[in-house]
Amino acid sequence: MTTRWGIAGTGGMAQAFISDFAYVPDAEVVAIGSRTAERAAAFADRHDVAAALTYADVLTADIDVLYIATPHPQHHDLALAAVRAGVPVLVEKSFTATLAGARRVVDAAREAEVFCMEAMWTRVQPAVLRAREMVAAGEIGDLLWVEADFGAYRAYDPTSRLFDPALGGGAVLDLGVYVVSLAQHFLGTPDRVAATGTLFPNGTDASAVIMMSHDDGRAAAVTCSLSSSTPQRAVLAGTGGSIEIEPPFYHPTRLVVRRNGSPAVETIDLPATGRGYAHQIAHVGECLAAGLTESPVVPLADTLDVQWVMEEALSQLGVVAPAEGVVEL
Numbered sequence: 001m002t003t004r005w006g007i008a009g010t011g012g013m014a015q016a017f018i019s020d021f022a023y024v025p026d027a028e029v030v031a032i033g034s035r036t037a038e039r040a041a042a043f044a045d046r047h048d049v050a051a052a053l054t055y056a057d058v059l060t061a062d063i064d065v066l067y068i069a070t071p072h073p074q075h076h077d078l079a080l081a082a083v084r085a086g087v088p089v090l091v092e093k094s095f096t097a098t099l100a101g102a103r104r105v106v107d108a109a110r111e112a113e114v115f116c117m118e119a120m121w122t123r124v125q126p127a128v129l130r131a132r133e134m135v136a137a138g139e140i141g142d143l144l145w146v147e148a149d150f151g152a153y154r155a156y157d158p159t160s161r162l163f164d165p166a167l168g169g170g171a172v173l174d175l176g177v178y179v180v181s182l183a184q185h186f187l188g189t190p191d192r193v194a195a196t197g198t199l200f201p202n203g204t205d206a207s208a209v210i211m212m213s214h215d216d217g218r219a220a221a222v223t224c225s226l227s228s229s230t231p232q233r234a235v236l237a238g239t240g241g242s243i244e245i246e247p248p249f250y251h252p253t254r255l256v257v258r259r260n261g262s263p264a265v266e267t268i269d270l271p272a273t274g275r276g277y278a279h280q281i282a283h284v285g286e287c288l289a290a291g292l293t294e295s296p297v298v299p300l301a302d303t304l305d306v307q308w309v310m311e312e313a314l315s316q317l318g319v320v321a322p323a324e325g326v327v328e329l
């Protein structure tokens with residue numbers, strides 16, 4: 001059965017996401033929602049989408065799931081309205097701008113028993129799935145620590161969504177979410193968070209170093225930056241060796257495995273399909289077909305814990321907490 005998708009937002013991510021439907025035979029985008037009729041129509045024409053609608057109307061369209069691709073603070077209102085209307089949602093990362101906002105969406109989805117998932121596509125990449133299997137099978141012994149960096153230099157422009165606080169600007173919510181989520185995926189939720197970093201002139205976070213510590217001594221050291229480009233590599237280190245997720249770790253094609261006492265280095269090639277979003281599109285279709293209300297790979301409890309780590313880190317950086325943005329429906 002074909003899964004019929006609606007998309008909210010016509011920006012860069014919505015355009016990237018829709019291109020991967022070409023690789024998923026049992027999924028199609030049937031409706032696009034926008035703040036303006038012109039942008040909805042232009043997106044629908046360009047991508048051959050049947051219905052060009054407002055955000056309010058895309059919620060009541062004949063769809064199986066809504067993908068929310070607005071700036072982070074504008075996820076909350078749309079996601080809440082969708083789950084309350086019984087519409088399953090895939091919500092872009094960061095899930096919301098605040099932990100309180102994330103809790104409201106999660107509570108509403110659970111109460112309505114409607115599928116809800118953060119679009120943390122990295123977790124369903126073939127190479128990351130394999131790394132999880134290898135760690136669970138004890139191939140690198142007991143996992144001790146995770147390190148990951150995600151720096152992507154962007155010229156400072158306070159009007160851009162990447163820097164504007166009203167649009168959830170800052171490195172932590174845009175890039176840090178990947179490294180925090182990767183660490184939480186492999187190590188679980190930390191007991192303590194310690195963060196330091198730098199700020200842009202408007203007070204949004206430019207870079208952050210975040211330590212996620214567990215009481216048993218395991219830890220993750222993760223970094224993110226909009227003011228420096230970095231290798232974008234991740235390493236999982238265990239008592240028996242390590243697995244490197246080669247750059248870009250958030251959309252990887254290769255694992256490099258090193259085992260204690262062996263000079264041999266094993267490489268495992270597992271490229272993603274399309275731009276990497278096809279796996280997530282297929283995964284959501286499978287969850288819906290199975291009648292699930294949460295993804296087993298990106299459960300809502302993990303989303304809340306990742307949001308908690310980011311909020312804690314931002315507060316230690318001295319970043320004024322962002323607010324959830326209003327979306328007129």
Ligand SMILES: NC(=O)c1ccc[n+]([C@@H]2O[C@H](COP(=O)([O-])OP(=O)(O)OC[C@H]3O[C@@H](n4cnc5c(N)ncnc54)[C@H](OP(=O)(O)O)[C@@H]3O)[C@@H](O)[C@H]2O)c1
Nearest residue numbers: 009010011012013034035039069070071072074092093094
């Ligand atoms: N998974 C990934 O690889 C990836 C990559 C990039 C971004 N993202 C995520 O995707 C989301 C969107 O990012 P983007 O790069 O697509 O942003 P973008 O290019 O700025 O597009 C965002 C879209 O949201 C809609 N929107 C609704 N309310 C808005 C408001 N108050 N201000 C501005 N736009 C508003 C706009 O569409 P209308 O004008 O048609 O309403 C706009 O085109 C973010 O949460 C981001 O973190 C994910």
